[in-house]
Amino acid sequence: MPRSATGQIFEPRPGRRVIDRRAWCCLERCRRKLRLDEIPLPVPVEEWIEGPLDIRFGFTDLSYLGPEILGAAFVADREILVDDRVLQHEGRFRFTCAHELGHLVLHRNTKSVFHELAALGPYDSPDRYERHADRFAAAFLMPVPLMEREFIRILDARNLKRGKAVIQLMQSTLESEWLWRKIVLPEFTRRFAVSLSAAVHRFNDLQPNLPQPWPLLPRELVEVLLKPSDDPRRFDGISIECGLAVNRNLFDSSKTESGVA
Numbered sequence: 659m660p661r662s663a664t665g666q667i668f669e670p671r672p673g674r675r676v677i678d679r680r681a682w683c684c685l686e687r688c689r690r691k692l693r694l695d696e697i698p699l700p701v702p703v704e705e706w707i708e709g710p711l712d713i714r715f716g717f718t719d720l721s722y723l724g725p726e727i728l729g730a731a732f733v734a735d736r737e738i739l740v741d742d743r744v745l746q747h748e749g750r751f752r753f754t755c756a757h758e759l760g761h762l763v764l765h766r767n768t769k770s771v772f773h774e775l776a777a778l779g780p781y782d783s784p785d786r787y788e789r790h791a792d793r794f795a796a797a798f799l800m801p802v803p804l805m806e807r808e809f810i811r812i813l814d815a816r817n818l819k820r821g822k823a824v825i826q827l828m829q830s831t832l833e834s835e836w837l838w839r840k841i842v843l844p845e846f847t848r849r850f851a852v853s854l855s856a857a858v859h860r861f862n863d864l865q866p867n868l869p870q871p872w873p874l875l876p877r878e879l880v881e882v883l884l885k886p887s888d889d890p891r892r893f894d895g896i897s898i899e900c901g902l903a904v905n906r907n908l909f910d911s912s913k914t915e916s917g918v919a
Contacts, residue, residue: 667806667824668864668874674793677764681797684711684763699808700851701799703755707738713762715755717742729774731758733766749853753795760794761787796860800850805864812845819901824866826903830878833903836896838875838883858883 670678689697691710708715714737720727721741728750730739738758744751754774761772765787772787813823818841826834827842847857861875875883887893895907 667809667820667866668802669867670797670802671863671865671871671873674797674863677760677790677793678797678802680763681760681794682801684759685798685801687711697801697804699804699849700752701801703752703759703799707755707759711759712736713738713759716740717745723773727773729754729758731761731772733762733770733772736762738762747853748851749847749856752799752851753853753856756795756798757791759798760791764790764794793863796856796863799852799856800860802864805846805850805860808846808849809842812842816841816898817901818898818903822902824874828866828872828874828876830876832892833896833905834876835879835882836893837903838879839887840893843883855884 669675685697685701688706688710704715707713714735716737716739718739719742720730720739723730728741728744731737732739738755740751740754740758744754757774758772765772768787772791774788774791810820813820818837823837827837828834842861843854843857846852847854850857852860858875858880862873862877862880864874865871866874896903896905898904
């Protein structure tokens with residue numbers, strides 16, 4: 659099992675690495691305390707909050723704190739409460755738990771109580787402490803070494819060439835969008851039990867270990883991937899050939915001449 663918050667292929671982008679290390683130290687503390695050889699997937703956030711981290715945890719109606727409150731962290735009492743409404747959405751539930759844990763780990767000397775609002779997506783809050791807690795949640799549920807391992811498994815299962823697939827994924831092309839939508843994100847959200855939004859933003863926070871560091875997932879594709887494809891047939895010409903995603907429509911002269919491509 660890796661003992662570092664970074665991987666051999668990916669690393670957090672500058673400005674994200676301190677929080678990643680804090681989340682990894684928290685995960686490693688749980689793993690060692692439970693005498694596990696490796697961190698399991700999906701990360702059992704609720705069980706580890708109550709177990710090795712020894713934090714009080716519960717479900718309740720948080721409407722008394724405000725109609726949009728989904729989670730609350732009470733720093734002095736070392737307690738996390740999650741609103742009952744979140745239970746029916748596994749990805750949001752797990753992210754809320756990890757978000758509130760982030761406040762207890764990162765912000766013990768800042769405020770006594772923190773609230774998470776339902777209306778805000780990852781990193782949307784104007785409050786920097788809330789954005790920090792979002793990034794902690796992403797790093798706790800999706801640690802880089804485990805992401806790297808599963809990413810390689812996903813590529814290998816589809817017979818994709820690793821290096822060239824990474825280069826394709828970093829581009830704002832139809833092939834890149836297809837790889838993200840059809841190959842990487844569906845498997846990734848399932849294996850890590852996270853929402854599509856959390857996975858997309860997490861990948862955008864990573865960069866490959868290359869001389870010219872760029873986000874693994876281009877910023878231009880973030881909003882695109884968070885919405886359904888406007889044309890379900892736009893990927894019909896794409897397939898994997900010789901380890902690469904290839905758009906056959908580009909090579910179909912009849913479609914090009916008729917203006918279909």
